[in-house]
Amino acid sequence: MKQRVSLLFALSLLLGIISSSAQQNLGRVDNYTSPEIGADGSVTLRLYAPKAEEVKVTGDFLTGEATMIRNENGVWEYHSEPLASELYSYSFIVDGMRDVRDPMNSYAMRDVGSLFNYFIVGGERGDLYSAQNVAHGTLSRVWADMGGVSRRMTLYTPAGYEEAAQSYPTLYLLHGMGGDEEAWVATGRVCEIMDNLIAAGKVEPMIVVMTNGCTKHVSAPGYSHEGMWRPYMTGSMDGSFETMFPTIVEWVEAHYRVKASRESRAIAGLSMGGFHSLQISKTYPEMFDYVGLFSAAIFRGKEDVEIYKNLEAGLEKQFAAEPRLYWIAIGKDDFLYDENVRYRELLDAKGYPYTYVESDGGHVWRNWRVYLSQFTPLLFRAEK
Amino acid sequence: MKQRVSLLFALSLLLGIISSSAQQNLGRVDNYTSPEIGADGSVTLRLYAPKAEEVKVTGDFLTGEATMIRNENGVWEYHSEPLASELYSYSFIVDGMRDVRDPMNSYAMRDVGSLFNYFIVGGERGDLYSAQNVAHGTLSRVWADMGGVSRRMTLYTPAGYEEAAQSYPTLYLLHGMGGDEEAWVATGRVCEIMDNLIAAGKVEPMIVVMTNGCTKHVSAPGYSHEGMWRPYMTGSMDGSFETMFPTIVEWVEAHYRVKASRESRAIAGLSMGGFHSLQISKTYPEMFDYVGLFSAAIFRGKEDVEIYKNLEAGLEKQFAAEPRLYWIAIGKDDFLYDENVRYRELLDAKGYPYTYVESDGGHVWRNWRVYLSQFTPLLFRAEK
Numbered sequence: 001m002k003q004r005v006s007l008l009f010a011l012s013l014l015l016g017i018i019s020s021s022a023q024q025n026l027g028r029v030d031n032y033t034s035p036e037i038g039a040d041g042s043v044t045l046r047l048y049a050p051k052a053e054e055v056k057v058t059g060d061f062l063t064g065e066a067t068m069i070r071n072e073n074g075v076w077e078y079h080s081e082p083l084a085s086e087l088y089s090y091s092f093i094v095d096g097m098r099d100v101r102d103p104m105n106s107y108a109m110r111d112v113g114s115l116f117n118y119f120i121v122g123g124e125r126g127d128l129y130s131a132q133n134v135a136h137g138t139l140s141r142v143w144a145d146m147g148g149v150s151r152r153m154t155l156y157t158p159a160g161y162e163e164a165a166q167s168y169p170t171l172y173l174l175h176g177m178g179g180d181e182e183a184w185v186a187t188g189r190v191c192e193i194m195d196n197l198i199a200a201g202k203v204e205p206m207i208v209v210m211t212n213g214c215t216k217h218v219s220a221p222g223y224s225h226e227g228m229w230r231p232y233m234t235g236s237m238d239g240s241f242e243t244m245f246p247t248i249v250e251w252v253e254a255h256y257r258v259k260a261s262r263e264s265r266a267i268a269g270l271s272m273g274g275f276h277s278l279q280i281s282k283t284y285p286e287m288f289d290y291v292g293l294f295s296a297a298i299f300r301g302k303e304d305v306e307i308y309k310n311l312e313a314g315l316e317k318q319f320a321a322e323p324r325l326y327w328i329a330i331g332k333d334d335f336l337y338d339e340n341v342r343y344r345e346l347l348d349a350k351g352y353p354y355t356y357v358e359s360d361g362g363h364v365w366r367n368w369r370v371y372l373s374q375f376t377p378l379l380f381r382a383e384k
Numbered sequence: 385m386k387q388r389v390s391l392l393f394a395l396s397l398l399l400g401i402i403s404s405s406a407q408q409n410l411g412r413v414d415n416y417t418s419p420e421i422g423a424d425g426s427v428t429l430r431l432y433a434p435k436a437e438e439v440k441v442t443g444d445f446l447t448g449e450a451t452m453i454r455n456e457n458g459v460w461e462y463h464s465e466p467l468a469s470e471l472y473s474y475s476f477i478v479d480g481m482r483d484v485r486d487p488m489n490s491y492a493m494r495d496v497g498s499l500f501n502y503f504i505v506g507g508e509r510g511d512l513y514s515a516q517n518v519a520h521g522t523l524s525r526v527w528a529d530m531g532g533v534s535r536r537m538t539l540y541t542p543a544g545y546e547e548a549a550q551s552y553p554t555l556y557l558l559h560g561m562g563g564d565e566e567a568w569v570a571t572g573r574v575c576e577i578m579d580n581l582i583a584a585g586k587v588e589p590m591i592v593v594m595t596n597g598c599t600k601h602v603s604a605p606g607y608s609h610e611g612m613w614r615p616y617m618t619g620s621m622d623g624s625f626e627t628m629f630p631t632i633v634e635w636v637e638a639h640y641r642v643k644a645s646r647e648s649r650a651i652a653g654l655s656m657g658g659f660h661s662l663q664i665s666k667t668y669p670e671m672f673d674y675v676g677l678f679s680a681a682i683f684r685g686k687e688d689v690e691i692y693k694n695l696e697a698g699l700e701k702q703f704a705a706e707p708r709l710y711w712i713a714i715g716k717d718d719f720l721y722d723e724n725v726r727y728r729e730l731l732d733a734k735g736y737p738y739t740y741v742e743s744d745g746g747h748v749w750r751n752w753r754v755y756l757s758q759f760t761p762l763l764f765r766a767e768k
Contacts, residue, residue, distance in 0.1 A: 033614075047481075048481060048482075049478075049479070049480075049481040050479070050480045050481065051437070051479035051480050051481075052479065052481065053435070074480075094433075094478065094481065095433070095434070095435035095436065095479075096433075096434045096435050096458075097431075097432060097433040097434065097435075097436065097478065098432075098487070099487030100484060100485075100487075101484075101485040101487075101499070103482070103483030103484075103485075103498065104614065105614075106494060106497050106498070106499065106605065106614050106615055107606060107612060108492065108499055110490060113490050114487065114490070115485070115490065115492055115499075119612075120612065130611075130612075131603075131606065131607050131608050131609060132609050133608075133609035134609075135527070135534070136527040136534065136536070136607075136608075137527075138524055138525060138526045138527070139524065139525045140522055140523065140524040140525075141522060141523045141524075142522045142546070143519070143520040143521075143522070143543070150519070150520065152520070159527070162526070162639050219515075221490065222491060222515065223515050223520075224515050224517075224520075225515060225516050225517035225518075227514075228491060228503075228504065228514075230417075230488065230489075230490050231490055255546050
């Protein structure tokens, strides 16, 4: 991210056009850059806080907090070691005031109720999560009628969809608690990952359907008559989303050029979305040939819900139909690790085949982006 | 926006699922709400800044800055008078550190390079800018081939587009300097305004095409291989966008069910986008029957550009074709007011008919949202 303030001023003077926001900028001390990514993968973060006594930075590239150093202009600075290629988020702490955003960084993503600034260190993962010079798919926010209730969904269609006559396979990609139909796009980097993997020939062109798995809301906050609440840790584990799911598939298949068959449908989700994927694929064994459980909640649903009862009988039916891929991934430090061990023991005892990936780390988006990029190359290609 | 932290904790304890971001929240003092909209339209803004000596708030509902009052818990508070119904943005100033965002507000929009928190006071305008319980259109981010270069566009299709067989009229809606294909959606509230006006029967269902009028970029920052720069005050006033424009119309009409005729096409834009609308509608007089100039730049283009030469001859041709609507709006305090006076004098001298709306205020989004809601009801209905 380069500094363009001088260019801004030059253009403003040249053309005489200064927008209201640029006018608001004129009084600011903003002749510095943040974040600044070094050629070695280090990052320098800066914050103008002229009267602060202590400024710290916290982020997922740090253990705990790091102290920033004040320069003579009142700009505080932190310079990291070279970082592994990745997408990182951060915030500042100014004299005990937490969650201070970086006013020089235009890039922020919402995770549940909070906005986080982020930056990307290029290289392997960072490049995968960045838009590249490849053909890009279309991202659409649609409203779908689900039995008389209109609900919002986000759909990725691969590059060429608008021009092609062919039909595509479909991945249903589900969020976790506190998430919604925006989560996988904002924090999960679905567009970038899919564009890049499809362009590299590593992933089949497919449609990705991102639903809202919280049935008491029809959309992410702010997009419907339900208003602008502060997003919180909520979800649906009462059978309602699983019951609604066939209507979603029906709507997608009526409105998009998709291959409407089991071997062309996949479902995957993170955390609560992994739980949903498990339950949905088990409840409708003829619907999906590919199932992905990313850091999945397993033994969590309300006990009196019919759909959640008789897990073993359901799995027996599902595995009798021989799904092409049943894929489980979890991090060693995930708080759901133990119940994933228990679940695999159950599958092992029955001799049900699955693929297992164990990663470092915990219950974090960093892992879910990786799982998505590991899972999607396996879809719609496997031989039975 | 209600406080849901207690519900978050209850759910976390109940289900044992705490995401990484929720874990990050645990140490925070966040048992307060901001913003809080009162029944009388007043707003209370709060910020936890335990060691600050002076906290102020600035925003477009204030003249200058207002001082906030510290309570015993280190939370600073500002309480406004009742405000007129509107969408408002704001930021805090903590001991001279400007652009401090509200960590309790999940809603922010980017204007050029800065993210601003916002809130909405309900009522007439506020309700128009909020999602209501009406049928919603689809919003798509597409990539369109413009003579070998793929460029990003944002398209609104009205509710029912996916189900209908009919074709729709099209409004091309252009941003100003420093803007891009995201500006009208984020700050201009296009989806909410169009959904609400169409549902009320005040506006014909139409497709809205939001282009990127800065030809040296193929997309808003972050969405293409051009990378993640900090958005700045740039645009194209060198004839390149006007030259490219027929390709955009061609692409839209090849890919969407639109009425491909002059009386079903409108073009409008703000500031530089008003300049573009003027130049494009003049250069291609058979393309648009409806033209909207919102706080338009007029006499601004590079002088040696062929398209910008012979303005009067071009207008003569355009008005000889009798456009159904030539609509000009500007605020009394706009820095472009004088050149709009000059332009109207030119039109008056020639006897070219136009509709003129003069509002209060300056070169601000508050006016452009109003102009959009005044202009669109006039489209595709006027009798010649």
